[in-house]
Amino acid sequence: MNTVIFRTLAPFLTALMLLFSVFVLLRGHNEPGGGFIGGLIAASALAIYGIGRGIQPVRQALWFHPMTIAAFGLLLACVAGLVSMVAAVPFMTGLWIYPSLFGVEVPLSTVMLFDLGVYLVVVGAITSIALALEREDI
Amino acid sequence: MADTILLFAGLLILLSIVLSVLRLVLGPTMVDRVVAIDTLTVISLSLVALYAHLSGRFVYLDVALVYGLLSFLAVLALARFLEKGR
Numbered sequence: 224m225n226t227v228i229f230r231t232l233a234p235f236l237t238a239l240m241l242l243f244s245v246f247v248l249l250r251g252h253n254e255p256g257g258g259f260i261g262g263l264i265a266a267s268a269l270a271i272y273g274i275g276r277g278i279q280p281v282r283q284a285l286w287f288h289p290m291t292i293a294a295f296g297l298l299l300a301c302v303a304g305l306v307s308m309v310a311a312v313p314f315m316t317g318l319w320i321y322p323s324l325f326g327v328e329v330p331l332s333t334v335m336l337f338d339l340g341v342y343l344v345v346v347g348a349i350t351s352i353a354l355a356l357e358r359e360d361i
Numbered sequence: 362m363a364d365t366i367l368l369f370a371g372l373l374i375l376l377s378i379v380l381s382v383l384r385l386v387l388g389p390t391m392v393d394r395v396v397a398i399d400t401l402t403v404i405s406l407s408l409v410a411l412y413a414h415l416s417g418r419f420v421y422l423d424v425a426l427v428y429g430l431l432s433f434l435a436v437l438a439l440a441r442f443l444e445k446g447r
Binding site: 229236240243247254255256260264267270271274 | 420423424426427430431433434437438441
């Protein structure tokens with residue numbers, strides 16, 4: 224879309240939506256939200272950027288190929304399951320650690336790692352589909 | 362007093378939904394229908410916000426935010442479709 228207003232607005236809107244997607248992802252453990260809906264919001268943000276600026280800027284902004292991101296997310300989800308093997312508990316048992324960061328206790332868990340994996344899989348797959356649909360030569 | 366105002370707001374939302382659906386059905390051109398759908402989205406947003414206030418569960422406001430952002434993408438895609446004609 225070749226309008227000045229939208230081309231100027233698109234990066235700001237994309238940044239806002241990506242920030243909100245991370246917020247939804249991290250809130251997802253206790254309240255509505257989570258990896259899937261967060262990933263969908265991030266993919267929509269990248270789609271808006273793609274409509275505004277074109278495919279090539281999106282590929283440059285992503286740095287990695289979208290399918291690479293999806294595969295890395297799958298790896299993270301698998302690792303979240305396999306950690307329970309080290310602790311000798313059933314597969315995908317939620318394990319928690321509470322490291323202290325700058326005097327603030329940060330609860331980390333394998334559940335969150337799994338959610339992060341889901342987020343990356345959804346971002347990678349949906350962005351890959353959106354970029355393929357955006358291509359001119361099909 | 363506040364209940365009366367909220368009831369009035371609900372009635373106004375109902376009326377605007379009826380009018381927008383009328384435009385969606387009648388709309389002589391495609392552009393009219395797209396604008397009608399966008400208007401319906403905004404009306405639904407106000408309905409969600411009203412319900413968030415009535416039920417006291419403010420997590421619905423986040424739903425409204427996500428819905429607003431995604432509806433923008435939908436209208437954008439439709440506008441692109443109309444512009445290119447494919």
